[in-house]
Amino acid sequence: MTVFLPAVEPTLPASEVVWHFAFVTGKLLVPDEANLQLLTVSQTLFMPSAQSRHYLGRLEGIDCWASVLPAEPVGWKAVPLRAAMMQMPEPLMMVAARAAQVLEWDRAHRYCGACATPTEIRTGERARVCPACGHIVYPRLxxxxxxxxxxxxxxxxxxxxxxxxxxxxxxxxxxxxxxxxxxxxxxxxxxxxxxxxxxxxxxxxxxxxxxxxxxxxxxxxxxxxxxxxxxxxxxxxxxxxxxxxxxxxxxxxxxxxxxxxxxxxxxxxxxx
Known part of the structure; x- marks a missing residue:
């Protein structure tokens, strides 16, 4: 049975390779050659240009990250999430689904729905909090x-x-x-x-x-x-x-x- 251990903060030491679920304009990045195994890449590949980045947990001991990029890196293409998930084995498919939902929550709650103040990431849990009124928003289901x-x-x-x-x-x-x-x-x-x-x-x-x-x-x-x-x-x-x-x-x-x-x-x- 494939084991995924969800987490908000990375566990140290980090795994040598990392699953990156990176999105551009709402679409998931996959290698041009359509070899999904190339998603396991060095930890730094998508970090410099990431507009938003969230740790998801570990899949069979491998760290998993979700991120949003401004454009497609060389050698990668953005495809609709549904099409990408249909090509993945079930464990990866479910982590990709988690990544998409976490990023959508982060995108949709940058401002407080009660007072419109910019929200901040809350340390230690998957939440955004309003520094003005204290309103907390967790990922929506x-x-x-x-x-x-x-x-x-x-x-x-x-x-x-x-x-x-x-x-x-x-x-x-x-x-x-x-x-x-x-x-x-x-x-x-x-x-x-x-x-x-x-x-x-x-x-x-x-x-x-x-x-x-x-x-x-x-x-x-x-x-x-x-x-x-x-x-x-x-x-x-x-x-x-x-x-x-x-x-x-x-x-x-x-x-x-x-x-x-x-x-x-x-x-x-x-x-x-």
């Missing part, structure tokens, strides 16, 4: 539910306007203030496709750095209702036999795991 609705040997899959052509996935939506995850599942399913569900089963969760979500996935059994796609949110939705699914997300995302594992559970009879 936005919980969101994902629900894969099933009926017999069919799955309810949908696509939003921003999906890649031909791709369908499970339903998803953000938790509202004062709402439990379970209440959110029932509400969002009803809003997005007009059906009611029961028998919610927790599947798993995934940090999703677009920009700072925590996806909490469930399966849910259909109870009643005909599919009515929510205008402006759902482009298309339908019931699909498990042996005739449309294009679905890769295992890069929790939705890809959820759909494939639910199909297996229906086939072996463990989902009732």
């Amino acid at each position: 936005s919980p969101a539910m994902m629900a894969l609705v099933w009926r017999g040997e069919e799955l309810l899959l949908a696509r939003s306007p921003g999906f890649a052509p031909g791709i369908y996935s499970a339903l998803a939506g953000f938790v509202e203030a004062g709402e439990s995850i379970e209440d959110c599942v029932v509400r969002e399913v009803a809003e997005e496709v007009g059906v009611t569900v029961r028998n919610l089963r927790y599947y798993g969760s995934q940090s999703w750095p677009f920009p700072h979500s925590l996806m909490v996935a469930f399966t849910a059994e259909w109870v009643s209702g005909e599919i009515v796609p929510q205008e402006g949110e759902i482009e298309a939705a339908g019931w699909f036999p498990i042996d005739a699914l449309p294009g679905i997300p890769p295992r890069f995302s929790i939705s890809g795991h959820l759909i494939r594992d639910t199909v297996a559970a229906i086939r072996d009879g463990s989902l009732r």
Whole structure:
């Protein structure tokens, strides 16, 4: 099992090589040759020009840093984070997600949201503090539910306007203030496709750095209702036999795991 030990301050002595997750205009730097192993470089490579730099922890004993650079260094190119993560093994993918969220928190909270004073990094914890009013801001997480609705040997899959052509996935939506995850599942399913569900089963969760979500996935059994796609949110939705699914997300995302594992559970009879 790959071990990542999160930390705010570097542990001494520093590791001989370092994982650098460096971003330019919101995109992750990767080597021109697309050899992701070249991300393990000397500790000083990105330090001189870094506009923002944060220690993340250690992955299998190797220090991990997140930084923002003003431009692409020679021999590197900036690519969208989602595309870069799809090429990474899971341990690196999750640290890249952490790096993106830490940098977004740092970017979005340079000024106090209560009094507009410039904030400062708080020593010893991942926080920015206002020196004028004392307001403290920690990295933000936005919980969101994902629900894969099933009926017999069919799955309810949908696509939003921003999906890649031909791709369908499970339903998803953000938790509202004062709402439990379970209440959110029932509400969002009803809003997005007009059906009611029961028998919610927790599947798993995934940090999703677009920009700072925590996806909490469930399966849910259909109870009643005909599919009515929510205008402006759902482009298309339908019931699909498990042996005739449309294009679905890769295992890069929790939705890809959820759909494939639910199909297996229906086939072996463990989902009732």
